[in-house]
Amino acid sequence: MQLPRVKIQFLTGQLGTVGDSPDGLFALVCGAAAVGSTFALNTAYEVTSMDSVQALGVTEENNEVLWKHLSEFYDEAGAGVKLVVMGVSPTTTMTALLDYTKTSAGSVRWLVEKENGALRGVGVANVNTLSSETSQEGIDKDVLTAAVKAQQLGEWATTELYAPMVTLLEGRNYTEATELHDLTKETWDRVGIVVSDTKAGTNGACMGTLLGRAASVSVQRNIGRVKDGSLKPLEMYVGEKKTEEASESVRKLYEKGYIVARKYVGRSGYYWADDNLACDPTGDYAKLALRRVIDKAYRTAYDTLLDMLLDELEVNEDGTLDTGVVKSWQQTVETAINRKMTANGELSSGSDGEGCVCKIDETQNVLATSMVKVTLKVRPYGYARYVDVNLGFQVTTNG
Known part of the structure; x- marks a missing residue:
């Protein structure tokens, strides 16, 4: 005999596709250094601006990478947007952090439980920094094994906490490879992997910029929506190359299911090319916006039926x-x-x-x-990913 409960299962195959809000509450888990008694590792802190970051004693001098991600988050989202921050040892692996069977302080599962299921997503950056492994498929092996754990974590949070979530991973150690790992062949529809940064050759990605845009838009909004304007960074890179000089790499990354920044002819600034998740692009939940919409419906239905x-x-x-x-x-x-x-x-x-x-x-x-x-x-929205126009001269002939 089972305990009384409300159980919700996601339907698939239904689409036929070949501000400060709890909907935008994300966490940044980032390799960092402890700062005295004000900022300890494996501890969750809530910040709402760079002033509250400074109040923790975190500065560009003592935590350069963490500061970069947080300042880029608030450049994008604006002051007042809540973000949960947890610093961890930079030497830990993504795979270990995201293993949902680990419950000790500093694990992502611990963080999700501590926040009582309020998190809609977690971004992980600047970890496994001492890895000497060569990227075999254009990306650090740890990222790919972590994606498996992240998917399991998301499914656990959904079925056990009734708190569905997504995990966004830094595509560490990206290299231009002949056979980039194809995320469209995977089934990780609660995981996104980003390969773009605001500095060249960092071996990381601009997780702050990604989380900032996601936290500042409503759940149905594609993070790449052109009408919302360009991203805040003045320069963005794919590996060592400026984005505008890496159009072929951007195309390959997009086709393989990664989240990557791009340029548009005639527009200044940079934009996310799309909001890919690491799965079959024809699936119902293959995009971050669709995932966030169905997850909010899940939370609402659960709360109502309870x-x-x-x-x-x-x-x-x-x-x-x-x-x-x-x-x-x-x-x-x-x-x-x-x-x-x-x-x-x-x-x-x-x-x-x-x-x-x-x-x-x-x-x-x-x-x-x-x-x-x-x-x-x-009923979700459709998205204008492809616009075809037939253009010609309008003339009138006599006789």
């Missing part, structure tokens, strides 16, 4: 739910999703004005099974 757990239910003679109960449950769930998401422009409402539909099978025998099966579908 109020109904162990409630008395009117049933018919055959044990099926009374029609009034079915209608009430459906309306309650739809109202919660529409109020928290559709009304905020996070779901596509279409001509009917509704961004979701909740269905409960009225023929299920709840009296016999004590189980109510619910199907909830939300």
Whole structure:
């Protein structure tokens, strides 16, 4: 016999594709140095600006890389946006940090539990810095083994804490290789790997810039949306090359499923090319925006249905739910999703004005099974990734 619970499973194959808000609460886990009694490793701190970073005693002099990520985060997100920061030893590996079976202070699982499931995502940077391994597929091996652990961590957080999340990894030690590891062949739809930085040849990536943009936009928004304007950095690099001089590398990285910055002809500044996650690009949750949308729907549905757990239910003679109960449950769930998401422009409402539909099978025998099966579908936005235009002269001929 199982404990009473609400269980939500993600549907797949539904799309047919060949500011300071809890929705934007991210954590930065970064290799760093302790600072006296004000900034200890393996300890979580909440910051809201560079002033609060300085209050921890963290400076560019004593923590150059951490300072870089944090200053770039606030350049992008603006002061006032909350960020959870945890410094760890730079020599630890991403794989060890993200192993969800590890619960000691300093592990990412410990951080997720300490924040009581409030984190929507975690970025990991500046670790495994003493690695002498040569990148075999254009990326540090530790990043790829860590991606497996990060996916498991995200699935654990979803099923055990009802707190779905994504993990963004620094694509460390990127090298131009003939056979770059193809993330589109993987199944890590809760993991993104970024290969771009604001300095040349750092062996790291600009995790602060990535997290800053993600934290400052609503869940349905693609981090590469051109209308939102360029990223704040004045220069961005792919390995040793400036982004504008590495167009072929940018193309290859994008095609292989990495998050990478790009330039647009006629526009100043840099933009994220897209919000790829490390999985089949035709999957329902292959993009960060889609992942964040479905995760918010999950959290909202869980919170709503939890109020109904162990409630008395009117049933018919055959044990099926009374029609009034079915209608009430459906309306309650739809109202919660529409109020928290559709009304905020996070779901596509279409001509009917509704961004979701909740269905409960009225023929299920709840009296016999004590189980109510619910199907909830939300309507995401489409994204203009490809725009084809037929252009020619408009002329009128006589005769």
